[in-house]
Amino acid sequence: MKTKKLLLLGIGGSSFFILLSIALMFLYPPVRGVEFTGGTSVSFSYDGVAELPTRFVLEEQIKDISESFILRSHEEDGYLLESVQISEEKRRELNTLLTASAGEGSVDVSSYTTIGPSISSELVRNSIVALFLGGFIIVLYIAYTFRFVSYPVSSWKYGAVAFIALLHDILIPSGVYSVLTTQTDARIDTLFVTALLAIIGYSINDTIVVFDRIRENLRSEREKGREAPFEETVRKSIMQSIPRSINTSLTTILALGAIYFIGGETTQWFSLIILIGVLVGTYSSLVFAPSILILLKRGGKRRKKEDEEETKEYRKAEKRLFDSLDNNS
């Protein structure tokens, strides 16, 4: 496809999705799970009861235990309770309450989580630091290995662009998930953070492979003596990389798809997010990142052209001056 179309698709498309994701995160602020807000989350289900205890009845009883909570239906036979942190004693009271509510049947507390918020803020902080530090080191590494193709785009820029593509790949699934947390029982939790980590790992690998192709093509052209315009080389590299990228993504998607459909409910959101991330990552490696490269190079070229123009003008003025001096003398 023509370079213009590529740029439009790449920069335009990505900008649109990035802005959309940010907008979504504002319009549908993500609902954090208990692991990040601190609080208590209990998920329980009933077995062997003639009739499920109604939400209203349960809420009345739970009022004594927690000052602020939300109780929602979960699956067909249970509930999810999300509340502020309750103490140990209260937890036992809750257990008694739930067991009693089951009457002749039984209640199964499939998960109980009480967390103080300090634990998780650390997790987020550390992950962000790690991400940016990692990004920095990657930029250095790429600057080094790509040192022989520093023209027309300086080698450190490749690493920087790869990192931007990475941020792009995290942002978009986050936007989607943000909406999901407000509409379903998905929550920002450690599993979500894990999914983002997985996307990071995949995306960087993918982008670098494509860049490597560009590098190789640049070198071989230089060696052969001819030098196609940078954009051409990039385009060619992308075309060559398409079969590989698609196949690799397909494989990963197959694996994730299997997990999504067959794996337990705990991993459904998780695999979905990674799936989106892989799709976005493939797109960013093939379209978004190379587009930025082309843009960077164009920026450079424009400057060079401007310099040339300027120099021409200057020479002209110089010549006029000397001519006039000559004429006068």
Place this chain on the structure above:
Amino acid sequence: MKRTSIRMRAYIIAAISLFSIYSVYYSEFRTDDQPFHLGLDIRGGARLTYTIDTSTTPSEELKDALVSLQEVIERRVNVLGVSEPVIRTSTSSIAASSVSHRLIVELPGVTDIDSAVDSIGKTPLLEFRLLKRDPITGEASFEETGITGSLVQGAAVTFPDQGSPHQAGGNGAWVRIDFNKEGTALFRDITTNNIGEILSIFLDGEIESNAVIQTAIVDGTGIIQGNFIFEEARELARNLNFGALPLGVDLEGVETIGASLGQGTIEKGAHAGLIGFLLIALFLISWYRVSGVVAVLSLATYISLMLLLFKWIPVILTAAGVAGFIITIGIAVDANILIFERLREELLSKKPTKNAIETAFERAWKSIRDGNLTSFIIAVILFWFGTSLVRGFAFTFGLGILVSMLTAIIFSRGYLRLFGVLTNENALRLLTRGKK
């Protein structure tokens, strides 16, 4: 490379492939003592998180105190009879504004956390008891003296006056105990009245050590003379010093993951994994034909090796760890695909198959190396900075990258080389999706 040596190598690596695949099968289905070590979120159980109060402890003593705390808690958890409990202290990393310490107790399979919280949280007991032997039956019984840990002011390692051995490993280190005022008085009474008797030190109901009361001790300082090597003496002194919980702990978080949830996840996950693998194999073979078969074999070897490593190291698998592993499978496949795509390009430019294979590998290797190395950098940094969840991911991810590079170099390449004898035409038809 000579024809025969290619074949030899192929046989060898095929043997390794089959062996590793069989090993996993054997280890999982034929024997019971090599299980996978599953993290709490997969296995189900309880996790208790305590914040540790380190405000009153000077920093030089902090490390010892944390170790001591962990040991005391371990002892208590063992009483519960939980299999494979994990007790660890964690210090928040550099990036935090203030350093905080936590105690994390993981109890797999425990559903009743009430008793767990109780037995872990209670104040431990350091007691000095007198060993009494029944004169008639000879039975030993321990009589309480009322001297408990609360009366101990401090304990330290010391050496006998004459020619003390200073290096670790020498015999005869002693432990000195200093009591507070109340303790001094009590100790004086006990020792005065029981010269020649044995005084036993109990920690949480178990005998820590015994000492013979040789003289009445009035100054509140007792010396446990024994043939302690330095490390033993130091450990005893440390435990005595911190016989009560050395540091205050406060229950901050409780998590239970029901066994039902945990169990279901394992089975479903295994199912999903198998189906995913079959789908991938199907895809690879249909798209890359014989090369696809090579890839599947290489992939199977990779997965087997990783599973074996998980069992042997061992690696505790959490959901995050499994996620890391899954992504590395994608990356492992990618390495193969890179090689195959290059191979097709080389074959299309009419090169003889043998050369095409070598060149394909050479050129693909650069991409594989750069892509994987950058991912590895991320893995290392995440591991360094992360909390345990992130570390779980980073470890399997990083390990997977290394092993996948290995399998690509050794196995994929080794198997592919076998086909160097094909004509260019045949190679295109067999090893790639053809000329189109």
